[in-house]
Amino acid sequence: MLQNESSQRMNELMAQVLNCLAANRLPEALHPSEPFLFEGLTSGRQLIELLNRQGWHCCGRIRASVASFGLGASQAKESGRWLQVPLAIPYRTGLEDDRNQEILSLLPHCSFELELQP
Numbered sequence: 001m002l003q004n005e006s007s008q009r010m011n012e013l014m015a016q017v018l019n020c021l022a023a024n025r026l027p028e029a030l031h032p033s034e035p036f037l038f039e040g041l042t043s044g045r046q047l048i049e050l051l052n053r054q055g056w057h058c059c060g061r062i063r064a065s066v067a068s069f070g071l072g073a074s075q076a077k078e079s080g081r082w083l084q085v086p087l088a089i090p091y092r093t094g095l096e097d098d099r100n101q102e103i104l105s106l107l108p109h110c111s112f113e114l115e116l117q118p
Helices: 005-023 044-053
Strands: 057-066 072-076 082-086 090-096 102-106 108-117
Touching: 005 044, 005 108, 044 057
Parallel strands: none
Antiparallel strands: 057 108, 072 082, 090 102
């Protein structure tokens, strides 16, 4: 689903807030002495709980795919639109299997999606 400019900006701001709140959980040596506060809250969990209490519906999911880094194929659909087909890129792990062969793996791309609806 495409989002309008206002929704994109709200998503960007919420992602920044959640990232800053997440940084509060880093070891003390890696974050400022004062925790980041948003509406008096110090964690993403507190923020989600607040939104739930205020009647928001919160749903999260993890998405994973093989990243193609621009290498891919396109297939024309009957509708005239194009379907992107990512190509898997194996990368070297430096690890060997029980036959002393280097193990190759596919480079995954993962993201956490959070959906908030009033």
